Amino acid sequence: xxxxxIKAEAQQLYLGLTKRKTIFIIFLSLxxxxxxxxxxxxxxxxxxxxxxxxxxxxxxxxxxxxPEESAFTIIWELRLPRIFMSIVVGMGLAVAGTVMQGxxxxxxxxxxxxxxxSAAGFGAALAIISGIGFFGTSYLWxxxxxxxxxxxxxxxxxxxAKLKKASPxxxxxxxxxxxxxxxxxxxxxxxxxTTENVTAVVFWLMxxxxxxxxxxxxxxxxxxxxxxxxxxxxxxxxxxxxxxxETAKSLGIDVEKVRLVGLVLSSLLTAGTICFVGTIGFIGLxxxxxxxxxxxxxxxxxxxxxxxxxxVLLLAADTAARTIFSPLILPIGILTSFLGVPLFVWLIIxxxxxxx
Amino acid sequence: MKLKIQGLNFRYNSRxxxxxxxxxxxxxxxxxLLGPNGSGKTTLLRCIVRIFNPEKGHILINGKQIxxxxxxxxAKRIGYVxxxxxxxxxxxxxxxxxxxxKPYLNWNPSDKDFRVVSEVxxxxxxxxxxxxxxxxxxxxxKQKVLIARxxxxxxxxxxxxxxxxxxDLRHQLEILEIIKxxxxxxxxxxxxxxxxxxxxxxxxxxxxxxxxxxxxxxxAPEQVITSGNIKSVYEVEATIYNQSRTPxxxxxxxxKKL
Numbered sequence: 001x002x003x004x005x006i007k008a009e010a011q012q013l014y015l016g017l018t019k020r021k022t023i024f025i026i027f028l029s030l031x032x033x034x035x036x037x038x039x040x041x042x043x044x045x046x047x048x049x050x051x052x053x054x055x056x057x058x059x060x061x062x063x064x065x066x067p068e069e070s071a072f073t074i075i076w077e078l079r080l081p082r083i084f085m086s087i088v089v090g091m092g093l094a095v096a097g098t099v100m101q102g103x104x105x106x107x108x109x110x111x112x113x114x115x116x117x118s119a120a121g122f123g124a125a126l127a128i129i130s131g132i133g134f135f136g137t138s139y140l141w142x143x144x145x146x147x148x149x150x151x152x153x154x155x156x157x158x159x160x161a162k163l164k165k166a167s168p169x170x171x172x173x174x175x176x177x178x179x180x181x182x183x184x185x186x187x188x189x190x191x192x193x194t195t196e197n198v199t200a201v202v203f204w205l206m207x208x209x210x211x212x213x214x215x216x217x218x219x220x221x222x223x224x225x226x227x228x229x230x231x232x233x234x235x236x237x238x239x240x241x242x243x244x245x246e247t248a249k250s251l252g253i254d255v256e257k258v259r260l261v262g263l264v265l266s267s268l269l270t271a272g273t274i275c276f277v278g279t280i281g282f283i284g285l286x287x288x289x290x291x292x293x294x295x296x297x298x299x300x301x302x303x304x305x306x307x308x309x310x311x312v313l314l315l316a317a318d319t320a321a322r323t324i325f326s327p328l329i330l331p332i333g334i335l336t337s338f339l340g341v342p343l344f345v346w347l348i349i350x351x352x353x354x355x356x
Numbered sequence: 357m358k359l360k361i362q363g364l365n366f367r368y369n370s371r372x373x374x375x376x377x378x379x380x381x382x383x384x385x386x387x388x389l390l391g392p393n394g395s396g397k398t399t400l401l402r403c404i405v406r407i408f409n410p411e412k413g414h415i416l417i418n419g420k421q422i423x424x425x426x427x428x429x430x431a432k433r434i435g436y437v438x439x440x441x442x443x444x445x446x447x448x449x450x451x452x453x454x455x456x457x458k459p460y461l462n463w464n465p466s467d468k469d470f471r472v473v474s475e476v477x478x479x480x481x482x483x484x485x486x487x488x489x490x491x492x493x494x495x496x497x498k499q500k501v502l503i504a505r506x507x508x509x510x511x512x513x514x515x516x517x518x519x520x521x522x523x524d525l526r527h528q529l530e531i532l533e534i535i536k537x538x539x540x541x542x543x544x545x546x547x548x549x550x551x552x553x554x555x556x557x558x559x560x561x562x563x564x565x566x567x568x569x570x571x572x573x574x575x576a577p578e579q580v581i582t583s584g585n586i587k588s589v590y591e592v593e594a595t596i597y598n599q600s601r602t603p604x605x606x607x608x609x610x611x612k613k614l
Contacts, residue, residue, distance in 0.1 A: 009483075010450065010483075011470040013486060013487070014465070014470065105444035236455075236463075239451070239455055239458075240455055242443050242444055243447075243455065244438070244442065246402075246407055246438050247441055249405070249407045250405045250434070250436035251431050251456070252427045252429075252431030252458060254427060292445060292446070296447075296451070297445045297446065297447050300463070
């Protein structure tokens with residue numbers, strides 16, 4: 001066999017796979033558009049798909065179509081902010097989860113691994129119950145407080161790691177310790193708070209997309225679009241880390257630096273996302289795994305796929321949460337697990353591999 | 357001289373693990389590190405590939421100190437095959453080998469990357485496994501993947517930590533033949549850590565016996581593999597048979613600690 005033929009084979013094999021991965025990414029993007037339109041159509045006031053599409057397009061191309069004023073308002077003021085919030089929050093959590101799992105080399109890692117969720121919960125609870133926030137008690141301040149405490153927790157863990165040159169296992173353990181600490185403090189606050197405040201805290205902890213606004217969508221979108229390209233630059237380094245620290249180092253990677261950058265950026269992404277919507281679980285854990293099962297572990301494709309997968313999952317879950325028991329709206333945190341776990345288990349059974 | 361180590365000391369948690377190591381490896385030469393568990397073989401390899409930083413002394417490649425070479429550049433010159441490896445997520449053999457091109461990659465693997473990877477997969481008869489999951493392979497096949505990855509790095513020096521550990525007889529010989537062929541054909545240098553006192557002299561140009569982090573003796577195989585050295589280093593009584601300059605060791609019994 002001559003050399004060019006040998007070469008052609010591996011390359012064809014590889015490029016064939018790459019093509020399939022790209023097609024899947026395009027498919028997910030289109031899926032988001034379709035679910036968006038369906039979701040915008042579902043709700044208390046029925047509009048019809050045609051009306052929905054024309055209302056959506058009228059904003060983008062004002063000359064093109066002219067829908068009814070009420071439909072326009074319902075779509076652009078009520079439904080789309082919530083839909084886009086689901087999309088950007090899902091993206092943020094999924095990307096953070098992918099990076100956490102990658103740099104900590106642990107399939108159980110999630111955006112909340114470094115104690116971020118419970119710290120954010122504590123920040124929010126503190127603002128709600130005692131009014132001691134960094135800035136008082138209105139919704140924005142609750143968000144700010146949650147954000148700052150989330151970052152505080154992850155930086156405490158990372159600082160500890162820097163001090164003692166910690167392994168990923170130590171980082172995870174320290175994160176679990178943080179989680180218990182902040183959970184205990186949340187319980188304490190709930191114990192001392194009034195019924196009304198405790199209810200507010202419980203709702204925050206279950207996750208809530210109902211307070212979505214274009215401003216919040218914008219802020220989260222900015223955080224996601226700011227960190228994502230930075231993380232993509234490390235895609236090959238994350239790939240190398242899969243094979244262990246030793247191998248990654250021998251391949252020329254500054255393992256400590258890559259791990260730190262990954263954790264700082266994903267902490268920022270998590271904190272910036274959940275401070276507006278509360279702790280929405282499972283998306284950040286499941287999206288990376290589901291994506292890995294479908295397109296494999298190459299982070300150049302895994303990061304975008306998982307990002308879109310997170311958006312699809314959260315958007316689908318929120319749409320279900322709004323419509324299943326309409327007019328009652330279920331808290332989104334409950335639905336993500338209800339819908340995500342069966343999908344997850346189904347994929348695990350279907351794969352039949354040693355690992356999943 | 358390809359690789360030169362001068363007065364190397366390495367300390368791990370305040371314990372001196374390597375003491376005053378001095379050695380040299382030339383082009384097309386295989387040097388094998390021998391010694392009991394904990395004698396510092398793996399640690400020395402890790403110092404050379406800069407997973408560990410020595411406390412004192414110098415490691416030079418073609419006269420240049422490795423501590424002054426950028427990590428990425430060093431990865432183009434030294435390939436490291438760890439004793440074992442566990443990937444935290446499922447990964448195909450193709451991806452596991454392709455990552456060896458990491459020091460050369462920007463975003464998309466180039467034609468050259470594919471050519472090198474394909475040739476090595478072909479050479480090590482791994483092609484049929486290309487899309488198999490790494491963790492599904494047998495010990496011997498997995499070891500070949502790790503070696504394939506180091507080869508596609510196109511290094512001048514290969515470090516192999518017990519490349520034949522946990523392998524059956526056939527795979528042991530196959531892997532050592534591959535390494536020997538590579539070293540001789542491409543003129544690279546190899547440093548191996550090994551436990552097998554019979555295979556080591558057959559495939560090595562130079563042997564180094566380590567004891568408690570120090571070089572106890574080094575030289576040509578027949579100079580190093582003597583019953584006296586084995587007694588001092590391994591605390592084992594052994595008889596040596598010499599067959600056409602290749603010593604053959606028959607271990608008799610473990611000696612009581614002195």
